[in-house]
Amino acid sequence: MNPKVDFIIIGAQKAGTTALxxxxxxxxxxxxxxxxxxxxxxxxxxxxxxxxxxxYHARFHLADRSRRWGEATPIYLYWKNSIERIAAYHPEARLIILLRDPVERAFSHWKMEFARGAEVHLFEWCIRQGRARLFDAEPWGFHREFSYVERGFYGEQVAKVLAHFPAEQLLILRSDDLEAAPEATLRRISGFLDVAPPPSIRPRRVHEGQAMSYPSSLTTEDVALLRRLYAADTAQLAELTGIRFW
Incomplete structure (x- = not known):
């Protein structure tokens, strides 16, 4: 049997996957x-x-079985059918998810898209009227750039992963833990992947936006709106994982 990729970091975007x-x-x-x-x-x-x-396999040196091989594409957690496709490829794969407060994640996502010129609208419009743009996307309801709110429905997304993979093949972490205690977090990941504890590391920032002047800030009204939108999903996430952000 040809060797396959052992693990995938499947999400979430703007939650520290680059640092990991x-x-x-x-x-x-x-x-x-x-x-x-x-x-x-x-x-x-x-x-x-x-x-x-x-x-896919050309991206790795899978013939070297002295290592566990993996990748990190954080849109997989959100994108339609990605989890089903991973399960069809390798049902024994191990999956890692980093989660960040979905309100902070949404604003960080908007800042990234605004800085790169993909977004021209204010954040407050994007999380209200701007959500309708996803209905013009392909696949319907999914958008790579403008999914500021939708990517934060972690409970729904984790439930979908658990419908295709057993819980023991899934490791869910908080991005705050990677930032505050990287060595302890990496020891946990090493155990999950069945490799030795990591060597000493140089801590680095987990998520930083581009230094520039943005026309929007994260207001108390925005936070209140997003927390209302996420309320039921946040409860679902807590029930599935024990993780809460507020």
């Missing part, structure tokens, strides 16, 4: 893809009725 990818790249028993975000299982241009995994 960099940390894991320093572990001698862990091998990573040649780019951080492979974007294979969210590629709608592939024939998913008969997928060819050759292009």
């Amino acid at each position: 990818f960099d940390y894991l790249g320093e572990h001698p028993q862990i091998g990573l893809s040649d780019v951080k975000e492979v974007h294979f299982f969210d590629d709608e241009g592939r024939d998913w009725a008969a997928p060819d995994y050759g292009a």
Whole structure:
């Protein structure tokens, strides 16, 4: 049987996955893809009725079985059908999820898209009227850039993962823990991946926005609105994982 990728960091965007990818790249028993975000299982241009995994495997050196091989594409947690496609590829894969306060995540996501020029609207409009833009997206209801609110429904997303993978193959972490206690968090990840404890590390920032002047700030009204939108989902996440952000 051809070797397969052992683990995937599937989310969430703007929750520290870049820092985690960099940390894991320093572990001698862990091998990573040649780019951080492979974007294979969210590629709608592939024939998913008969997928060819050759292009995916070309991103790794899977013949080296002295390492656990993995990648980090944080849109997988959110994107339609990605989890089903991963399960069809490798039902024994181990999955890692980093979660950040969904309100903070949404604003950080907006700042990233505004800084890169993909977004031109104010944050307060984006999380209200701007959500209608997802109905013009393909697949319907999913958008790579403008999904500020939708990517934060973690309870629904985790429930979907658990419908396709057993809980013991899933590790869910808080981005705050990676930032505040990186060595302890990486020891936990190493145990999950069945590799030795990590070597000493140099702490780094988990998430930082581009230094520029933004036309919006995260207001108390925005926070209140988003917390109302997330209330039921937050309860679902707490029931599934014990994780709460407020």
